[in-house]
Amino acid sequence: MNPSTAPRRRGRPKKSEAPARSIEQLLEASADIFARDGYDGVSLRKLQDELNVSYTFFHHYFSSKEQLWQAIVDRLCGHTTAKILEALQNIDEGQNELDALKEGIAVYIRSAFEYPALYHICQQESLREGPRLSYLHTHYFEPAWQLISDMVAKVEDLGLIKDIPIVTLFFMVQSATAPVVQLPFYQRLTDKPELAPEFIETHIQQSIDLLFHGWRR
Secondary structure, three states, X not given: OOHHHOOOOOOOOOOOOOOOOOHHHHHHXXXXXXXXXXXXXXXXXXXXXXXXXXXXXXXXXXXXXXXHHHHHHHHHHHHHHHHHHHHHOOOEOOEOHHHHHHHHHHHHHHHHHHOHHHHHHHHHHOOOOOHHHHHHHHHHHHHHHHHHHHXXXXXXXXXXXXXXXXXXXXXHHHHOOHHHHOHHHHHHHHOOOXXXXXXXXXXXXXXXXXXXXXXXX
């Protein structure tokens, strides 16, 4: 038999035979594993085995699990934060601060559905004090928080919204990401296996409507 036509052996391909992935693809795949198992439940060895990459590959880019985790956060959180800041700063003749605030909130909620692994990771780290919560807060939360605080204060001064503590507003917005971070519970409540695109957009817009206009007609 010609070796080039020999059937592939069954079983998992060797790491040298596995399809090459970009570092961006590996970061996103690693994010899913961190989201599933939590930081303490992940090791570089586990990632190497599940993603079928060599020991030297990870260590070429990352000296530790902590550094890998930070790279994941930088990629996903950085992209999301940039989109939120862009929406918040989109103020012109056709859009005022209240419009920009609504759009920034919509981007934040939508990003949870676009990057569920990131929101699971943030949820895990928000449950306890530690260096990873500090990293998230310092690098990604604080810059947006200051801008949002200033915008909320300005919109309040214009008499467009009630004077409600911004922390309360934040956690109300955060609750709109529950279908992502509590997906199994959503599935039980709705008897639906997945989050349909039409549900996501309706959920985002109705969450904003409830936040700004309440439940009453």
